[in-house]
Amino acid sequence: MDKVLLVDMDACVRCYSCEIACRQENGLSFETKARWCRVQTVGPRKVESELHLDFLPIMCLQCQEPMCAQFCPVEAVSKREDGRVVIDEEACIGCRQCTYGCPYGAMHFNEVTQKAGKCNLCLSRAEAGIEPSCVQHCIGGALRYVGPADLQELTRGRHSVQLGRTTYLSSKWALSPIRF
Numbered sequence: 001m002d003k004v005l006l007v008d009m010d011a012c013v014r015c016y017s018c019e020i021a022c023r024q025e026n027g028l029s030f031e032t033k034a035r036w037c038r039v040q041t042v043g044p045r046k047v048e049s050e051l052h053l054d055f056l057p058i059m060c061l062q063c064q065e066p067m068c069a070q071f072c073p074v075e076a077v078s079k080r081e082d083g084r085v086v087i088d089e090e091a092c093i094g095c096r097q098c099t100y101g102c103p104y105g106a107m108h109f110n111e112v113t114q115k116a117g118k119c120n121l122c123l124s125r126a127e128a129g130i131e132p133s134c135v136q137h138c139i140g141g142a143l144r145y146v147g148p149a150d151l152q153e154l155t156r157g158r159h160s161v162q163l164g165r166t167t168y169l170s171s172k173w174a175l176s177p178i179r180f
Helices: 017-026 067-071 097-101 123-127 133-137 148-155
Strands: 004-008 037-047 050-059 077-079 085-087 108-110 115-117 143-146 159-163 166-170
Touching (some): 004 148, 017 037, 067 077, 067 097, 143 148
Antiparallel strands (some): 004 143, 077 085
């Protein structure tokens, strides 16, 4: 695994740039009803003596053992050697079983194509040496695409949890366990 998606939970400003960038990059019009990246509002909650309202970008975690793949009856969902979980749209029969099987709600059914879809960390961009579109357009610096050395440096002294190819990071949250 070369790079992972780092989500800095303290830095999201709820601008929705990641959602818009993902939709544009992947051709997800409003009619598709698919949101491969979405910003979830958490709170309000009390941290020490202050009230906080937090925002959390959520997308596919690229799980180590993807449940979505286990639910797919035609093996259209698979995990690549680089850790990305991908969907073979040609093989997808539109049964939606993978969407029911994803415990994180990261699989989506495209109402226009009648196929399942999800974040693959912008595979085509990665193959061209470009970071994922959500990362490129994140104005708050909440999303980063980092290698192991940078990940170690950025997580030092902060709460973090790595799930698949995604690491959540915070100075305010104790991240064990995460609940969406």
